[in-house]
Amino acid sequence: MGSESSYDGQRNVLHSMLVFASITCLTFSLVSGRLCTEVKASNRMEEVEVGFPCTQTYTARCGWFSLDYCTFYHRTICKKLVNQTVTFYYAETWCCTGYVMAENSSCVEDPSFPERQLLKMEGKKEITLSPGAYAGIASAFVFMAIVIFFIINGVRKRQKGKRDKDRVIEEETSQELIARRLAASPSTEC
8 A cells, every 4th residue: 555655656756847847848949149139328308397496586465454565585396397318228139240130030141141250160059048048947947846845745745644644543453453352352350
C-alpha cells in the first residue's frame, strides 16, 4: 500500500515537472537583434497657466455709513498664461543597418547591402536576447523551482500522514486482538 502511494506521488511530481518544462520551452522565443531603438526628444511650446503670489488692490467704502472710499490690499494667488517649452520623449524603432523592414514588420537581411559590412557568425545561429528576455527566463525557472518545492513538500506530507494513519490502525488492531485473546482464554484464578 505504501509503495503505491509513493509511486503515485513520484509520478505526479514528474508529470508536473514535465508540464512546466514543456510550457517553458514553448514560450521561449528569440528576441530580434536586428531592431535598433533610440529614445528621442521633441520640444514644443505650450501655453501653461502659472500661479504666483500677488497683492490685489480694490477700492470700496470705508464703512457702512461712510461716504469716503478706502483702498484695500488682499494677498492671493494670481494666475497668468505663459509660453513654456515642454520636452516630450519617445522611442523610435527601425531596422538596423543591413536589414530592411518586411511586410510582416520584421527585419530581414537586405540583399543589396554589401556582405562584408554585415556581422555574420560562421556556423552558428544568431541568438541575441534582450535583458527582459533573460529576466523572463530567470523568473520562469524561479517559479518552476517554487512550484516543484511545494509539490514535493505536499507529497512528503501526504506520505507521512498515511504512514502515521497506518501505524495507528495497526496499533488499534493489535490491541483489539490482545483484548479478544484475553477474553477468550480460560481464567486460571484460584
